[in-house]
Amino acid sequence: MVDLGDRHLLGTEGLTSEEITLILDTAESMVEIGQREIKKVPTLRGKTVVNFFYEPSTRTRSSFEIAEKRLSADIVNFSASGSSVSKGETLLDTARTLEAMEPTFIVIRHGASGAARFLADRCRASIINAGDGMHEHPTQALLDAFTMRRHKKKLAGLNVAIVGDITHSRVARSNAYLLATMGARVTFCGPATMIPPHVECLGARVELSMEKALEGVDVIMMLRIQRERQSRLALPSLREYTRLYGLDRRRLSLAHPEALIMHPGPINRGVEIADDVADDQRSVILEQVANGVAIRMAVLYLLARNWDAHEAS
Amino acid sequence: MTAKPRILMDAGKMDRTLARMAAEIREQESEPLAVVGIRTRGVHLAARLRDKLQGIDESEVDFGILDINLYRDDLSMVADHPVLRKTEISFPVGGRRLVLVDDVLYTGRTIRAALDALTDLGRPTAIQLAVLVDRGLREVPIQADFVGMAVPTQTDQYVRVLVREEDGADRVELGERAVPKRDEP
Numbered sequence: 398m399v400d401l402g403d404r405h406l407l408g409t410e411g412l413t414s415e416e417i418t419l420i421l422d423t424a425e426s427m428v429e430i431g432q433r434e435i436k437k438v439p440t441l442r443g444k445t446v447v448n449f450f451y452e453p454s455t456r457t458r459s460s461f462e463i464a465e466k467r468l469s470a471d472i473v474n475f476s477a478s479g480s481s482v483s484k485g486e487t488l489l490d491t492a493r494t495l496e497a498m499e500p501t502f503i504v505i506r507h508g509a510s511g512a513a514r515f516l517a518d519r520c521r522a523s524i525i526n527a528g529d530g531m532h533e534h535p536t537q538a539l540l541d542a543f544t545m546r547r548h549k550k551k552l553a554g555l556n557v558a559i560v561g562d563i564t565h566s567r568v569a570r571s572n573a574y575l576l577a578t579m580g581a582r583v584t585f586c587g588p589a590t591m592i593p594p595h596v597e598c599l600g601a602r603v604e605l606s607m608e609k610a611l612e613g614v615d616v617i618m619m620l621r622i623q624r625e626r627q628s629r630l631a632l633p634s635l636r637e638y639t640r641l642y643g644l645d646r647r648r649l650s651l652a653h654p655e656a657l658i659m660h661p662g663p664i665n666r667g668v669e670i671a672d673d674v675a676d677d678q679r680s681v682i683l684e685q686v687a688n689g690v691a692i693r694m695a696v697l698y699l700l701a702r703n704w705d706a707h708e709a710s
Numbered sequence: 711m712t713a714k715p716r717i718l719m720d721a722g723k724m725d726r727t728l729a730r731m732a733a734e735i736r737e738q739e740s741e742p743l744a745v746v747g748i749r750t751r752g753v754h755l756a757a758r759l760r761d762k763l764q765g766i767d768e769s770e771v772d773f774g775i776l777d778i779n780l781y782r783d784d785l786s787m788v789a790d791h792p793v794l795r796k797t798e799i800s801f802p803v804g805g806r807r808l809v810l811v812d813d814v815l816y817t818g819r820t821i822r823a824a825l826d827a828l829t830d831l832g833r834p835t836a837i838q839l840a841v842l843v844d845r846g847l848r849e850v851p852i853q854a855d856f857v858g859m860a861v862p863t864q865t866d867q868y869v870r871v872l873v874r875e876e877d878g879a880d881r882v883e884l885g886e887r888a889v890p891k892r893d894e895p
Contacts, residue, residue, distance in 0.1 A: 399793050419793065426777065426794045435830050438780040468780075698780070698794065 401699050404707060405517045405524040408533035409575040417579060421543050423695035424688070430467060431690060441470035441701055444501040449491070450527070451477040451507040456662055456686060457527050457537070461504050464693035473498065488512060492519050501704055502697065505529070523700045531565050537661055538571035540692040542579065544685050545616055548657055553580035558610045558652075559601070560642055561620025561669060562591040568661045569620060573599040586610035587642060588632070607642050611651040618659040619644050619669050635668055645671040649679075657681050715870070715885030718843065718861060724880045727858040728755065731840055732762035734856050740807050740836070744772035748812045748824055749795055752776075754873040755842055756811035772806065774799035781823035803832035809856070813871035815841040818852035843882055845869045 401416050409417075430436055446465045450458050458474075465472050475495070477487075488507070492515075495503055503522045505513050510530030517524040528534040546552055557576055563569045563585045576583050577600030584602045585592060592603055604610035611617060622638060632638050644658070658670075658680040666672050675682065719727065735743075743763070747756025753775050763771045775798040810824055821839060828837060840856035845863040861884060863869060872881045 423794045426796045429796050429798075430780075433831065438830065439826065440780040695794075 400706075401703060404700065404703050405513070405526075406535055406696055406700065407513045407517060407524065407526045409535045409538045409571045409578070410533065412535075412575065412578065414578050414580075417539070417542065417575060420539055420692070420695050420699065421546060423699060424539075424543050424691040427691040427694040427698075428688075430694070431687075436467050437469060438467065439469045440698055441465070441468040441501075444470050444701065444704075445473060445498065446470045446502040446504060446697075447473045447475055447495050447498065447500045447522075448527075449475040449477075449495065449503055449505045449507075451505070451512070452528070454506050454527070456689070457506065457534075460686070460689040461525075461527060461536075461693050463690050464697060467690070468694055468697055470502075470697070473500070488515060489519070492516050496520055496522070501701065523704050525696060525700070528567055530567065531570075532567055533571045533574075534567040534661075535571050535575075536689065536693055536696060537568050538575045539696070540685055540689040541568075541572055541618065541659060541661070542575055543688050543692055544659065544681050545581075545657065547684075547688070548681065549615060552576065555581040555616060556584070556614045556653075557581050557616040557618060558584045558586055558604075558614045559618045559620065560586045560607060560610065560644070562622065563587050563596065563620075564591050564593040565623065566620050570599060572618065573601045577601070584610050584614070588638070590632070607648060608651060611648055614652045614656055616657045616659060617644060617649070617652055618661075619664075621661065621663065622665055622669050624665065624668070639668055643667075643669055643671060644674050646674060649674055649677070655679065659685060662686065713886055715883035717881060718859060718869070718884050719880075719882035721874075721880035724842070724858075724882065727842065728758050729762055731856045731858055732759050732766060735759070735809055735838075735840065736763055736766045741769065742772070742806050743769075743809070744774060744801060744803075744806045745809045745811055745840075746774040746776050746799065746828070748810065748820065749775060749777045750792075750876060751871050751873050752810075752812040754875045755813060755871075756809075759809070759811060759840065772801040774801065776810075776824055776827055778820060778823040778827050781827045783819060783823065797827065797831075799831060803828065803834050806834050807836045807838070808834045809838045809840050811840045813842050813873075814869050815839070815844045815852075815854050815857075816847060816869075817849040819850060821852045822850050842871055843869055 500522045504525045504527050506527040507529050510532035512529045513524050513526035526535055559569050573583050584604050586604050586607055660682045664670055664675055745756045745760045747753035760771045760773045777795045777797045779794045838855040841854045842858040844854055844857045844860045866887045868885055868887050870883045872879050874880050
């Protein structure tokens with residue numbers, strides 16, 4: 398099989414290992430374009446992409462934008478200003494407005510879980526989920542997997558610890574689905590208040606002690622503590638969190654000596670990750686950002702082929 | 711029941727044809743020279759041409775691989791989407807004479823895409839085209855500079871170039887359309 402099964406990318410749940418491998422392999426070819434003097438190919442010429450960001454985002458939005466520009470798409474950026482209309486209504490109205498512009502793609506970031514699916518059910522455009530509430534953030538998981546594969550050669554058999562607020566993390570969820578499909582072993586770690594109920598259905602193991610969770614792992618993925626939502630986090634204090642779940646030198650030494658240190662960003666130095674650990678040579682945090690562009694180019698390209706085939710039929 | 715395809719070239723003839731093409735390419739003196747193969751089978755033919763060119767005299771001939779999938783104008787029309795692979799051109803394209811190599815020249819659309827892809831990489835002094843088989847039926851005004859064999863064909867026929875690296879044998883077939891999974895647009 399050399400095509401994606403769906404016209405949309407709403408999540409990593411349900412992607413097959415063949416589809417994931419296709420995206421990662423395609424991204425390898427996209428890396429080469431980023432190394433050229435003229436970093437542009439005409440593939441998406443004449444296609445319009447709407448970047449519809451309901452929540453603030455710098456890195457994901459600019460990463461999508463660069464990917465779209467490298468593929469020669471026309472871009473419209475939409476960010477939602479605070480609206481008093483209830484979320485469902487707003488989104489439906491907005492969906493109709495966006496449809497009128499006849500975009501090929503709508504890249505959506507929204508605070509409500511399921512927002513991407515909501516648009517996919519109502520729009521002709523291909524929908525790419527750039528993060529919906531506490532649900533999924535598939536391109537982040539794909540770029541994480543791409544980064545792991547580039548360093549560790551394969552994903553099957555890798556031991557990956559994901560540490561932080563699992564309950565509120567769409568990054569954790571998308572990574573868990575993808576890594577389980579690819580045969581990696583995922584361990585979630587965090588305070589019990591940050592582990593969702595029925596977490597085993599994500600295919601991950603839970604370990605409340607960070608020391609135990611990190612033992613011998615190949616990859617440590619630290620999640621950001623969302624300080625702006627601290628009231629919601631059920632945390633006594635940031636200092637206590639750092640003491641129990643912050644990644645420092647001592648804890649890092651428990652992992653495999655060549656373990657990768659990952660973080661979806663933006664990082665809170667001194668909270669979930671110590672200063673010197675963030676800058677350690679095993680840290681691939683900036684590589685993750687660079688790889689994001691190649692992954693998003695691959696996703697856009699593969700979905701565009703499906704779009705063209707769909708329009709032709 | 712389909713008739714057996716006609717063999718246009720066997721391994722021996724393919725080798726002699728490539729040798730003649732290399733001699734023709736070498737005849738036009740303008741250094742430095744590079745051959746660039748279009749994925750998939752053009753790559754293997756380009757590698758053989760490079761070896762033959764280097765055999766004629768001792769001069770180095772650069773070698774590159776072009777994937778034109780991002781430049782196609784018919785994404786939806788190819789039934790089997792090929793997997794996008796890397797373009798591997800490690801030498802500077804500027805200031806070189808490039809010989810683009812493909813197996814079959816048909817509509818000319820692949821070559822049009824290849825020209826766009828090459829010019830995005832720099833400004834060669836010249837680009838020439840070498841194909842093993844020219845089967846006619848062009849849809850865009852493109853001609854080859856070096857042709858292994860010209861065969862008039864019909865649209866309901868197919869021309870297949872088999873190379874040992876991919877297909878286990880060197881051969882060129884002309885047949886009636888029924889089998890051809892692998893199209894050459």
